[in-house]
Amino acid sequence: MKIALLISFLLSSIGLAQASNLAKGKELVEKNNCAACHGANLNEPVISAYPKLAGQYADYLYYSLKSYQVANNPNFGRKNAVMASQVTQYSDADLRNMAAYIASLPGSMVIRK
Numbered sequence: 001m002k003i004a005l006l007i008s009f010l011l012s013s014i015g016l017a018q019a020s021n022l023a024k025g026k027e028l029v030e031k032n033n034c035a036a037c038h039g040a041n042l043n044e045p046v047i048s049a050y051p052k053l054a055g056q057y058a059d060y061l062y063y064s065l066k067s068y069q070v071a072n073n074p075n076f077g078r079k080n081a082v083m084a085s086q087v088t089q090y091s092d093a094d095l096r097n098m099a100a101y102i103a104s105l106p107g108s109m110v111i112r113k
């Protein structure tokens with residue numbers, strides 16, 4: 001059962017690039033005012049305890065947003081009261097769209113090789 005969950009979770013992450021809609025993601029991010037904490041362009045958090053998000057990999061962003069939604073899952077859950085309250089209302093497609101949009105923003109923490 002746990003293996004099946006893991007596989008479906010991973011498979012659902014793989015379709016990210018094709019399935020996502022940047023405009024819809026932008027709309028959701030702006031409507032929810034994620035910038036109130038993560039800062040301008042999601043790249044200048046208002047305090048240094050909040051992470052920069054801009055330019056992060058879309059797969060990682062989706063995975064982390066999903067993890068807050070399944071906080072009580074012992075394998076994938078990520079417990080954080082602040083972020084849990086930010087993600088409860090979103091569908092999987094919403095999370096993918098937000099992740100794709102945030103990944104498309106220019107971030108200052110990118111390491112260029």
Ligand code: HEC
Nearest residue numbers: 032033034036037049050051061064065080082083086098
């Ligand atoms: C009230 C402040 C606040 C708001 C609003 C907020 N966040 Fe967060 N966010 C945080 C904090 C604090 C953390 C770090 C939580 C932790 O330690 O897991 C975080 C973490 C994250 C992470 C994980 C980053 C990483 O590097 O692992 C993502 C992704 C994220 N937020 C996306 C969003 C999105 C998308 C929105 C809007 C829908 C949003 N946040 C709104 C405070 C906020």
